[in-house]
Amino acid sequence: xxxxxxxxxxxxxxxxxxxxxxxxxxxxxxxxxxxxxxxxxxxxxxxxxxxxxxxxxxxxxxxxxxxxxxxxxxxxxxxxxxxxxxxxxxxxxxxxxxxxxxxxxxx
Numbered sequence: 001x002x003x004x005x006x007x008x009x010x011x012x013x014x015x016x017x018x019x020x021x022x023x024x025x026x027x028x029x030x031x032x033x034x035x036x037x038x039x040x041x042x043x044x045x046x047x048x049x050x051x052x053x054x055x056x057x058x059x060x061x062x063x064x065x066x067x068x069x070x071x072x073x074x075x076x077x078x079x080x081x082x083x084x085x086x087x088x089x090x091x092x093x094x095x096x097x098x099x100x101x102x103x104x105x106x107x
Contacts, residue, residue: 012063014094017056021091024049024056028084056087063094070100 027049034041057079064075078086090097 012059012066014091017059017063017094018091020052020056020059021088024052025084025088027052053084053087057083060087060090064090067094067098069094069097071097 031041031046031049060075061079064072064079069075075086075090078089
């Protein structure tokens, strides 16, 4: 039985990443809007916003750990300083970041 060193345990689907990133951004916007308007939300909705954000954050972190991304340190810094915005930006810039990293070493 032979194991390869490059086997990925968790493969992140880019389409799922975009859907979760947009969903967490919309839910967070709704949450802050309701707080601004002083609308009382059920606690289950508050927990849903938190868990969708946590899932999106872990999904981006797992993808960052697996992929060879151009300027990976910038995305790690962004995940810890501006996590809500970094998740959304990373989801839509992922493919171009992978191409930048591949082109950097090919030429």
